[in-house]
Amino acid sequence: xxxxxxxxxxxxxxxxxxxxxxxxxxxxxxxxxxxxxxxxxxxxxxxxxxxxxxxxxxxxxxxxxxxxxxxxxxxxxxxxxxxxxxxxxxxxxxxxxxxxxxxxxxxxxxxxxxxxxxxxxxxxxxxxxxxxxxxxxxxxxxxxxxxxxxxxxxxxxxxxxxxxxxxxxxxxxxxxxxxxxxxxxxxxxxxxxxxxxxxxxxxxxxxxxxxxxxxxxxxxxxxxxxxxxxxxxxxxxxxxxxxxxxxxxxxxxxxxxxxxxxxxxxxxxxxxxxxxxxxxxxxxx
Amino acid sequence: xxxxxxxxxxxxxxxxxxxxxxxxxxxxxxxxxxxxxxxxxxxxxxxxxxxxxxxxxxxxxxxxxxxxxxxxxxxxxxxxxxxxxxxxxxxxxxxxxxxxxxxxxxxxxxxxxxxxxxxxxxxxxxxxxxxxxxxxxxxxxxxxxxxxxxxxxxxxxxxxxxxxxxxxxxxxxxxxxxxxxxxxxxxxxxxxxxxxxxxxxxxxxxxxxxxxxxxxxxxxxxxxxxxxxxxxxxxxxxxxxxxxxxxxxxxxxxxxxxxxxxxxxxxxxxxxxxxxxxxxxxxxxxxxxxxxxxx
Numbered sequence: 001x002x003x004x005x006x007x008x009x010x011x012x013x014x015x016x017x018x019x020x021x022x023x024x025x026x027x028x029x030x031x032x033x034x035x036x037x038x039x040x041x042x043x044x045x046x047x048x049x050x051x052x053x054x055x056x057x058x059x060x061x062x063x064x065x066x067x068x069x070x071x072x073x074x075x076x077x078x079x080x081x082x083x084x085x086x087x088x089x090x091x092x093x094x095x096x097x098x099x100x101x102x103x104x105x106x107x108x109x110x111x112x113x114x115x116x117x118x119x120x121x122x123x124x125x126x127x128x129x130x131x132x133x134x135x136x137x138x139x140x141x142x143x144x145x146x147x148x149x150x151x152x153x154x155x156x157x158x159x160x161x162x163x164x165x166x167x168x169x170x171x172x173x174x175x176x177x178x179x180x181x182x183x184x185x186x187x188x189x190x191x192x193x194x195x196x197x198x199x200x201x202x203x204x205x206x207x208x209x210x211x212x213x214x215x216x217x218x219x220x221x222x223x224x225x226x227x228x229x230x231x232x233x234x235x236x237x238x239x240x241x242x243x244x245x246x247x248x249x250x251x252x253x254x255x256x257x258x259x260x261x262x263x264x265x266x267x268x269x270x271x272x273x274x275x276x277x278x279x280x281x282x283x284x285x
Numbered sequence: 286x287x288x289x290x291x292x293x294x295x296x297x298x299x300x301x302x303x304x305x306x307x308x309x310x311x312x313x314x315x316x317x318x319x320x321x322x323x324x325x326x327x328x329x330x331x332x333x334x335x336x337x338x339x340x341x342x343x344x345x346x347x348x349x350x351x352x353x354x355x356x357x358x359x360x361x362x363x364x365x366x367x368x369x370x371x372x373x374x375x376x377x378x379x380x381x382x383x384x385x386x387x388x389x390x391x392x393x394x395x396x397x398x399x400x401x402x403x404x405x406x407x408x409x410x411x412x413x414x415x416x417x418x419x420x421x422x423x424x425x426x427x428x429x430x431x432x433x434x435x436x437x438x439x440x441x442x443x444x445x446x447x448x449x450x451x452x453x454x455x456x457x458x459x460x461x462x463x464x465x466x467x468x469x470x471x472x473x474x475x476x477x478x479x480x481x482x483x484x485x486x487x488x489x490x491x492x493x494x495x496x497x498x499x500x501x502x503x504x505x506x507x508x509x510x511x512x513x514x515x516x517x518x519x520x521x522x523x524x525x526x527x528x529x530x531x532x533x534x535x536x537x538x539x540x541x542x543x544x545x546x547x548x549x550x551x552x553x554x555x556x557x558x559x560x561x562x563x564x565x566x567x568x569x570x571x572x573x574x575x576x577x578x579x580x
Contacts, residue, residue: 075535
């Protein structure tokens, strides 16, 4: 009897939840059907947390120009963007990296560029590091700043968490495997990386140039290291001379038309350049 | 000789005991000051950084430029709706489960023991796991998508163990004599529950509710994958809506220059939490307790 009551309760609650959602979905559908203008419907974007704020702002402006369109942006990482675009859970995926070999079934549309640079604390006397030195530091073979011309202090290696495209790009550029990295601190996002390095004078990390440039201009105690003698600036990312950069992509299943096409064309147009530079990324044109 | 030994021992012991007392007291004071200091520091930091150029329009305006401009109006609405869905699902289920657990636990019921163990395990599950579970069950399998409903129901699963445990304590704190007296007066079981046991257990229920609301409002990981990231004003429970905590996380971590508005949002969240605590405690004290007298 007791058992029966409890299971009845569970079934009723699940059923009422299902009913509620069904009701809400039907109202959403009819409101979409009633729209009469040329471009209507709902777009779902999902993926990279780096691209998400940009896509969200582009979506907001797109909604203003097409009042019968709704652009919903969800986050969760580049890998999620790829898988949601492939499974159809999202109309458009977002990834802050180029497509890999096994993702050639999908199509990437670049909307902006982002450069990655190595950052140190502003008080660190080291002015540049060679690729070999960076590699040795991240492999744990170089453990003290005095080995590369700095003060006598053990190096705090700040690394990105697994699954972050910044990590993948960094490892790819330096030709390392993620298992080789001997990290002291593992962080998630750019801002967290900047905060970690700016509060530890003996640390080394790597983040988006746009975010680092903004933080450095804002007085945060970090410094951006040049790479192969090329200064880490957004200008050098745009003109292609900075070696470590990545594309911010919208991902679709093959070529698309309709609403998705209109949105991607809009996101690639110069009409959104101010939004791109506002988030310290680099427009493609 | 014996007497002498005792005297020496007691002489040696007294200052030691005094030192021990002193150290214990010092430790106790240091520990409690550290706790109070940490809370004070957090509140001071949030208020100092959040109050600078905060004006009321921040509370109603839509989000602009990823949160660096505009306000948090739609997010307050979304957060409120997520919380309502969460409470609407968790309070009835939680109350009924707590009553069952409190009523039948004394008899050493094996089913009750099993439920209790399941709740303890559930209480220790990290919130990101609830997020992924909610995403798989509500968003994908039940087809609710990224929506306030998915987020609220996921939070309900998350706070249920917490709420049930405190509510159960509340019901168990009702003296057994009340029950016997009630039956002796010929009260029905339902009447006894609603008129005596529920009002008497109200303080415990309030604690459970406050803990649940606090955990729900603070939740980020479980909501990113369920109620989502959309900053538009929600028009129904089927819409995706970003909660205040997700907004703080995103501003602090993903948006360069989002710091000042992250602090303002944090201030709003803290004030909201304190307000809800106050109201819940007040209702538990004055609202439910009076029902016994008006019997």
